[in-house]
Amino acid sequence: MLLRLSARSIRRCTSCSFPSSSSSASSLPFRLGPASSFCTVPSMAANHPKxxxxxxxxxxxxxxxxxxxxxxxxEKLKSLPHDPIKITSLKEGVKGDVKEGKKWETTPMDIAGQIAKGLANSALIAEVNGELWDMSRPLEGDCKLELFKFDSDKGxxxxxxxxxxxxxxxxxxxxxxxxxxxxxxxxxxxxxxxxxxxxxxxxxxxxxxxxxxxxxxxxxxxxxxxxxxxxxxxxxxxxxxxxxxxxxxxxxxxxxxxxxxxxxxxxxxxxxxxxxxxxxxxxxxxxxxxxxxxxxxxxxxxxxxxxxxxxxxxxxxxxxxxxxxAKKYDHRLLGQKQELFFCHPLSPGSWFFLPLGTRVYNKLMEFIKEQYWKRGYTEVITPNMYNMNLWETSGHAANYKENMFTFDIEKQEFGLKPMNCPGHCLMFQHRVRSYRELPIRMADFGVLHRNEASGALSGLTRVRRFQQDDAHIFCTEDQVTDEVKAVLEFIDYAYKVFGFTYELKLSTRPEKYLGDLETWNKAETNLEVALEAFGKKWVKNEGDGAFYGPKIDITVSDAMNRKFQCATLQLDFQLPDRFKLEYSAEDEAKRQRPVMIHRAVLGSVERMFAILLEHYKGKWPFWLSPRQAIVCPISKKSEEYAKEVQKRIHEAGYYVDADITDRKIDKKVREAQLAQYNYILVVGESEAATGQVSVRIRDSAAHSVKNIDDLLEEFKAKTAEYQ
CATH class of the missing domain: 3.30.980.10 (Threonyl-trna Synthetase; Chain A, domain 2)
Structure with a gap:
């Protein structure tokens, strides 16, 4: 994805508030100007006080x-004219009562007390004309006012x-x-x-x-x-x-x-x-x-x-x-218990996926690749390392270099790619493009490396080596709305399969931004239209867009109601300009810049793996499970039949094992349940004689007898329906 300033490079300074410039209004108390997005300064030596x-x-x-x-x-505030003002109260954006107050005197706390008894004791924060506002800060004119308690994100x-x-x-x-x-x-x-x-x-x-x-x-x-x-x-x-x-x-x-x-x-x-x-x-x-x-x-x-x-x-x-x-279902513990992955001190932040973990990893990518085929994406493969000239063109050398792994080859500096977008720009650029080709949807599972600090590494959720279901859409400005809506539908489909709920936020132009205001306004309008057409509830997150373009933030909630940001959707006008990307318009003499849409559904495959492992509490659904079935013979007499059943299920394309040990069947079944096999297939002499299996489901004591054909049809249906 495009340049994303990490915690290690430039941290958003949320404890600082720096209005854009001095003014008569901003010199007054209670006046909150727009905050500076980032803080970066030269080094210094701190002296620890006694x-x-x-x-x-x-x-x-x-x-x-x-x-x-x-x-x-x-004192200065007292001298200002306290003229009458009208305050329109809102609730979830819907217009309510109109209250009267006085400029530089009436506060949101005052209005809260007028609206409902006790509201002044529970409202934590106000929003005045879209700007977050202290409850005790005097209002400065006619306004729309919304109050938030702790049960809201803002509160x-x-x-x-x-x-x-x-x-x-x-x-x-x-x-x-x-x-x-x-x-x-x-x-x-x-x-x-x-x-x-x-x-x-x-x-x-x-x-x-x-x-x-x-x-x-x-x-x-x-x-x-x-x-x-x-x-x-x-x-x-x-x-x-x-x-x-x-x-x-x-x-x-x-x-x-x-x-x-x-x-x-x-x-x-x-x-x-x-x-x-x-x-x-x-x-x-x-x-x-x-x-x-x-x-x-x-x-x-x-x-x-x-x-x-x-x-x-x-x-x-x-x-x-x-x-x-939640500690019981930490992905690091479950991953070790289920023999899925591990990390070694000789390669910190880069995880080894064992055979069973690789099954899940590949299934996630296959799921996305199947959707790519249906949704008109074209997979590409791009290099892992580039000359630093590329990163200078893209802007990463200036803003992201300390997060990159760099090295010299024949006295020239190279860097491992931390994201795919500059390479995709080169791919778009390598020949003349026509408007007839657009939109072009390039998808890339290329390996990415980011030089995260060792103290920031955390299981699969913060790593140095990872892959994304990364894609970049090059389109005309007129195609933006339809493309964004299609990406949102893709995300909705995938998250329903995983069992996630999610929230949508439109993050708009920040205080510091690149490009012209007209382009930003059009981009934000395009995203608003796409969100409305998508039909899901969304909220506006004023001033929190990336400096290169507005974005839609998608926050998912898992089975334990924890929130994660995995999917991303960003509009970008800067990389096409930096790389001078062009396509020929209908009038072939004219050249136009494409719009670039950065998007991911899973985000980091590693991170999504961890989230899903904890979301399912280690109990993988059949279609994603690395242990879909195990055949357990009751005695030696049925071992050969067990191997025949295993072979047939394996040839049908499913993950199946056989427990050919001399232990009692109760112990085999219990261990299979603990290992989270979805299907436990018990076979004895009677099953061998009839060509059937006794089927036990992972979390159920009940069992039924089925023939192999019916069982495989059930497997096929569950896989097709992502169950």
């Missing part, structure tokens, strides 16, 4: 500066983002550490905070103190207060934290910075936040790990603490029970 000095001098200094700036901004993510600040406060107070960044996790399960502790190594033994600090903060109901500061003010406020100074110094002089406070914690943050810390009534540290500042091995070594929080203890207890249950 605990007592940090707590007794640094934090009070920050608080004093915060209060001074806040007082000045509140949940806000609680967890705010909980990261509570975690940061506890860490800073307990250890005098230098805080770095603290966002929600990318999988949407809690939050973390990175910090520099010097020589201290955090572990589970520290969690009780951290949780006690978080509980203290929640009990105090500390409000989340917000100010906007200049670059100079921010540098003064965070002069004792070199990590924060690094983030600030990368900004141009006309940028402003958003700062939040809760209790003793003053932190750079783009927000928004929950009203106060008391909304976090259940808090738990989950684990600690090491990390690198800026995700670079060359930078400072940090400690990362992961946490989870809820608005009540009951939900936390339920989540912790879920974690215990």
């Amino acid at each position: 605990d007592e000095a940090y707590l007794s001098a640094v934090i009070p200094k920050r608080i004093k500066l915060f209060e001074q700036i806040q007082a000045n901004q509140l 949940r993510d806000t609680l967890w983002h705010s909980s990261a600040h509570i975690l940061g406060q506890a860490l800073e107070q307990e250890y005098g550490c230098q805080l770095c960044i603290g966002p929600c996790t990318t999988r949407g399960e809690g939050f973390y905070y990175d910090a520099f502790y010097g020589d201290l190594g955090l572990n589970d033994a520290h969690f009780a103190n951290i949780e006690a600090g978080a509980a203290k903060a929640a009990k105090e109901a500390q409000p989340f207060e917000r100010i906007v500061v200049t670059k100079d003010q921010a540098l003064e406020m965070f002069s004792d934290n070199n990590f924060k100074v690094e983030l600030i110094n990368e900004l141009s002089a006309d940028k402003t910075i958003t700062v939040y406070r809760c209790g003793p914690l003053v932190d750079l943050c783009r927000g928004p936040h929950i009203p106060n810390t008391s909304f976090v009534k259940a808090f738990k540290c989950l684990r600690a790990s090491s990390a690198y500042w800026r995700a670079s091995r060359e930078r400072e070594s940090l400690q990362r603490v992961y946490g989870i929080s809820y608005p009540d203890q009951k939900q936390l207890k339920k989540y912790l029970q879920f974690l215990e249950e």
Whole structure:
């Protein structure tokens, strides 16, 4: 797929808020400007402060500066005209009542109290004209207002983002550490905070103190207060934290910075936040790990603490029970138990798939390849390594090189491919293309390598060597809507087969983007039309598109209601331009640029393998199972017949074994059930005489007698129906 800035290369700085430019409005309190998408700056050496000095001098200094700036901004706010405004309340996007308020005075919290009793005590975040907004932040004019509780994605993510600040406060107070960044996790399960502790190594033994600090903060109901500061003010406020100074110094002089406070914690943050810390009534540290500042091995070594929080203890207890249950089905444990795959220290991040695991891997690819044949895709094979000139053209050399494996050949630099799209551009480019050929749908299962940090490797879900069901569609602008709709239908079909539910989000133009506004608007409109034609519910995710084009994010939920992002669908106008791709229009004298659609259904085959293994809890459906059937003879007298049955099933194209041991039949059947064979076929002298088998299903004590032809028809039907 196209350039995707990983956690190791350029991390989205979710704890920073940097409006695009200074203005009279942005100099006022409570004004949230658009956030800077990424933070990258040169290296520096961090000095770890002594605990007592940090707590007794640094934090009070920050608080004093915060209060001074806040007082000045509140005074300025009072002088503004508080004209009447109309607030239209929304619920799930549907228009509701119209309330009256005053500009620079009325807050979403005020409106919540007017709408329903108790809503002000449960609403965590507001959305004002499509922009997320603190509940205590005054409204600035006529607007549409929607409120969100914890049961919504926006409410949940806000609680967890705010909980990261509570975690940061506890860490800073307990250890005098230098805080770095603290966002929600990318999988949407809690939050973390990175910090520099010097020589201290955090572990589970520290969690009780951290949780006690978080509980203290929640009990105090500390409000989340917000100010906007200049670059100079921010540098003064965070002069004792070199990590924060690094983030600030990368900004141009006309940028402003958003700062939040809760209790003793003053932190750079783009927000928004929950009203106060008391909304976090259940808090738990989950684990600690090491990390690198800026995700670079060359930078400072940090400690990362992961946490989870809820608005009540009951939900936390339920989540912790879920974690215990999920541990039983960790794909790494199941993979070892079922002899599917393993990893060796001589090749970290690159997994060995054993014969049984290879069966599943191949079945997944065959499933996609069968759909390719039906849906008009053409499979291609492209090289694994390219001269770095290719990656300079594509932009990966400038933005992604540290994630690539590079090496020299005859004094020229080459790199293993981390994605297929530049190679597909070369394939499109190698001869003159006509509009009559479009759309061209190139599919590629080529091996990809990404130089992930060793600390980031995690089973099959974060690897260095992998394959994707990667495809790129080259089409005209007029074909975009139909092609996108077709991809969505492909994804819907595949996820129904796997038993997934999913959500759709349209991620629109970010603050920093390439290309012209007109092209972006047209692209977003095309995606909206395609989504409407597709007919499934979707939401707009403002400003979260890739810098090269808008995208549709597809989040799947498995049997344990965990969320994953596997499929992807992105529009790209930049690579066709970088590679100067052209096709001849109807007027052959004219040349036009194609639009490029990046799409994957499975995503990484390795990652999908892991997700499915846990989704099915190790009980593979028949069509995907590496152990579809086993023949168990009752005694030696029926062993030859068992081998005949095995041979016939094998020749029909199914995975079948035979247990030719001298153990009792009850033990054979029990072990076959534990090994997750879908069908256990018991044969004795009577079955041998009649040409039948006694059929037991994996999870059932019942059994039936069938002849081989009928059994094979059943296998055929289950395979065809993906059961």
